[in-house]
Amino acid sequence: MNPHSKTVRDAGQDPYGVGANSWLNRDREVLGPAIRRDDPVGWPLSGTRRPRGECVTALTYEEAQERSRLLDVRGYRVELDVTGGGEEFGSVTVVRFGCRAPGAGSFIELSPARLRRVVLNGQEAAPLRRDAAELLAVTRACFDRYREIFAEPYPYDSYDQAFVPELESGAVENPGCVTFRDDFLFPSAVTRTERQLRAMVIAHEMAHMWFGDLVTMRWWNDVWLSESFATYMGFQVLTEATGFTGAWTDFALARKTRGYDADQRASAHPVAPEPRDVPDTDAARSSYDDISYAKGASALRQLVAWLGWPAFLAGINDYFARYRFGCATLADLLDCLSRAAGADVGEWAGSWLRSSGVDTLTVSRPEPPGRVGCVSHEGGRPHRVWIGVYDEGPGELALRARVPVLVPADAGAVVLPAVAVRPEPALLLPNDGDFSYGKIRLDAASRAALTASLGRLADPLSRAVAWNSVRDLVRDGELAPRQYIALAARHLPAETDGSIAGHVLGYARWTVADRYLRPGLRDAALADITSVCRDLLGPQLARDGDEMRLVAVRGLIDSASGPDDISALWSWLGTGRVPGGPDVDSRLRWQILLRLTVLGAASRAEIEHDADRDATAAGRLSAARCRAALPDDAAKRAAWAAMLSGTLSGYELTATAQGFWQPEQAGLLAGYVPRYFAALAEAAEGAADLARALCVHGFPHHAADTATVRAGEQCLESGALADQVEDLRRAAAVRSGF
Ligand SMILES: [Zn+2]
Numbered sequence: 001m002n003p004h005s006k007t008v009r010d011a012g013q014d015p016y017g018v019g020a021n022s023w024l025n026r027d028r029e030v031l032g033p034a035i036r037r038d039d040p041v042g043w044p045l046s047g048t049r050r051p052r053g054e055c056v057t058a059l060t061y062e063e064a065q066e067r068s069r070l071l072d073v074r075g076y077r078v079e080l081d082v083t084g085g086g087e088e089f090g091s092v093t094v095v096r097f098g099c100r101a102p103g104a105g106s107f108i109e110l111s112p113a114r115l116r117r118v119v120l121n122g123q124e125a126a127p128l129r130r131d132a133a134e135l136l137a138v139t140r141a142c143f144d145r146y147r148e149i150f151a152e153p154y155p156y157d158s159y160d161q162a163f164v165p166e167l168e169s170g171a172v173e174n175p176g177c178v179t180f181r182d183d184f185l186f187p188s189a190v191t192r193t194e195r196q197l198r199a200m201v202i203a204h205e206m207a208h209m210w211f212g213d214l215v216t217m218r219w220w221n222d223v224w225l226s227e228s229f230a231t232y233m234g235f236q237v238l239t240e241a242t243g244f245t246g247a248w249t250d251f252a253l254a255r256k257t258r259g260y261d262a263d264q265r266a267s268a269h270p271v272a273p274e275p276r277d278v279p280d281t282d283a284a285r286s287s288y289d290d291i292s293y294a295k296g297a298s299a300l301r302q303l304v305a306w307l308g309w310p311a312f313l314a315g316i317n318d319y320f321a322r323y324r325f326g327c328a329t330l331a332d333l334l335d336c337l338s339r340a341a342g343a344d345v346g347e348w349a350g351s352w353l354r355s356s357g358v359d360t361l362t363v364s365r366p367e368p369p370g371r372v373g374c375v376s377h378e379g380g381r382p383h384r385v386w387i388g389v390y391d392e393g394p395g396e397l398a399l400r401a402r403v404p405v406l407v408p409a410d411a412g413a414v415v416l417p418a419v420a421v422r423p424e425p426a427l428l429l430p431n432d433g434d435f436s437y438g439k440i441r442l443d444a445a446s447r448a449a450l451t452a453s454l455g456r457l458a459d460p461l462s463r464a465v466a467w468n469s470v471r472d473l474v475r476d477g478e479l480a481p482r483q484y485i486a487l488a489a490r491h492l493p494a495e496t497d498g499s500i501a502g503h504v505l506g507y508a509r510w511t512v513a514d515r516y517l518r519p520g521l522r523d524a525a526l527a528d529i530t531s532v533c534r535d536l537l538g539p540q541l542a543r544d545g546d547e548m549r550l551v552a553v554r555g556l557i558d559s560a561s562g563p564d565d566i567s568a569l570w571s572w573l574g575t576g577r578v579p580g581g582p583d584v585d586s587r588l589r590w591q592i593l594l595r596l597t598v599l600g601a602a603s604r605a606e607i608e609h610d611a612d613r614d615a616t617a618a619g620r621l622s623a624a625r626c627r628a629a630l631p632d633d634a635a636k637r638a639a640w641a642a643m644l645s646g647t648l649s650g651y652e653l654t655a656t657a658q659g660f661w662q663p664e665q666a667g668l669l670a671g672y673v674p675r676y677f678a679a680l681a682e683a684a685e686g687a688a689d690l691a692r693a694l695c696v697h698g699f700p701h702h703a704a705d706t707a708t709v710r711a712g713e714q715c716l717e718s719g720a721l722a723d724q725v726e727d728l729r730r731a732a733a734v735r736s737g738f
Helices: 061-070 126-149 192-208 224-241 247-263 281-285 290-307 309-323 330-341 346-353 444-456 460-475 481-494 498-516 519-536 545-559 563-575 586-598 604-613 617-629 633-644 650-660 663-669 672-686 688-697 706-714 719-737
Strands: 108-110 160-164 171-174 177-181 215-217 326-328 360-364 374-378 383-393 396-407 413-415 427-429 439-441
Touching: 126 192, 126 224, 171 192, 177 192, 192 224, 192 247, 192 498, 215 224, 215 309, 224 247, 224 290, 247 290, 247 460, 247 498, 290 309, 290 330, 290 346, 290 383, 309 326, 309 330, 330 346, 360 383, 374 383, 374 396, 383 444, 396 413, 396 444, 427 444, 427 460, 439 460, 444 460, 444 481, 460 481, 460 498, 460 719, 481 498, 481 519, 498 519, 498 545, 498 719, 519 545, 519 663, 545 563, 545 586, 563 586, 586 604, 586 617, 604 617, 617 633, 617 650, 633 650, 633 663, 633 672, 633 688, 650 688, 672 688, 672 706, 688 719, 706 719
Parallel strands: 160 177, 215 326, 360 439
Antiparallel strands: 108 160, 171 177, 360 374, 374 413, 383 396, 383 427
């Protein structure tokens, strides 16, 4: 018997349900069932194995109901057998423990009580023990917090967390046993933001024990009942119960931005679509997107701002009590919330959950100065927001007040109270604190204040809101992309929050420089980015030095271009350390080697030398990425053939494609752009999974010009490709506008 089999404690009800979600590993083996006798949500049964490349059978709602009629579920086991195909995973992060069942040992178990023996490639693995201490501390803290706020006790008899190689999704909430992608056991140095992300995933998956497993959506249109809630609770509980108190800042920069992007594409859908809009389980797969997670969680954060935390909590506790070990719908939840709040939340839900798109809130201060200020509103949702009112102060933009403003759904403009306009403030920042979801636009004076002083806002979350507003302006073609780089150069050197520095540098590098700037301006932008990174590596301000140094070193490596940069990278590789730190560990080593390869400064021999020294799974992927990045015809031909072979795992395909497309090598790659669309069209005929993977992981984003847009449009504008082409069209428009 597999040691991770788990029997769910009998809920004392008949019929009873057991959990909502299962997911597939790379071989499309189902890792866990989602069967509910009264109303199954329709994943195939545990243990089903399908040939690679074959799509999972789509069940319609009716078929799923029929399956439930035929099934008699009396128990439930989570079966994890990630080496079921006889394949050995060589990842350094794979940890084995004793197991009598063949092929069931390539993951570790962390139980709340103790950590089992941790072995790494045959040897005791001390670094993972260090990770385990933090993992268990976060797990305990979140567990205690959920037990405090939820009236319904934890529903299962134990709680395990298993780290699984090559898990397709980041983590899966099997009842009583969460599986995580083993990348979360960090073999190299990571930033605090990355540790915070892992902690958030722990909190998120734990929330699913209630949202999703204890109470399950009736049908896949209500994915948000699981994912939006788990996302919201994950960030909120992390903030309340652990040392990661800045989690909402990271949510704003890393998650919400993706929600905004998705919500402005043609494929946008409501957070909670109607059942008819999710006709079968194939359609359900695409519901696990940035709308369900990021926008849904943002909507819940706004809902809590409306109802208050006590009423919100009373509503969801009522929901658990009524639907425990059963299924529920949007209407069921709204009934519970309305009862708890003493008010009908149906209208709120109609505008927030049943419609797509992003509202815009704009502040204005009419002439003459000091008269009335307004918040005007484009869109159809009501917003409860706080307007940050800031004055110029010594060393910072000083917060005068956060003024609460209620913007009704149909309001054209709402007048600001006197405290917001007299005396005239330097900055009016809509949605300060980030409790609502929408784009913001500033009046001219506030815009000037942010340009001069964005980095002097004391609260990191306010800075995140401000950076997102600048990002929106660039995306919408209202601000020259080079201005984003200029703002980063002006404000990042004094940044104290590693999450903000990392995200702004990342956006400047991968989106602004690679996609939005005209190619002729890119070199100067990369030089500016490396200069910012050098500033961050300079004398330490009041900030976590190690954290910021790692962010800066990574940023510098990715943008390194000139001869001085190249010689610095070689010297770091040679000495194994960046002067002043950090040490060059395996991840940094591969990152440096990739950049040198892209620039034509490292050869195949150097890649193979490092590949020989690093036989880990991460090392193999890094080597594949580097080989694909070699700037010569033979390397590109080999990488291209590998990408189209249909034999690479999702991880391998992603790594190869990441190496393959390089803006520095646009000339060498020009012929591959039209070939990409031809290959995609061909794959779509017979290998849908390959086509999807090529689309998601292998798209030539750097080629933002009208010819590529046209080629994309002529290919097949559906599903993931439609989103990519739409993004490309936007990038080409921004590029040609400045
Ligand atoms: Zn989830």
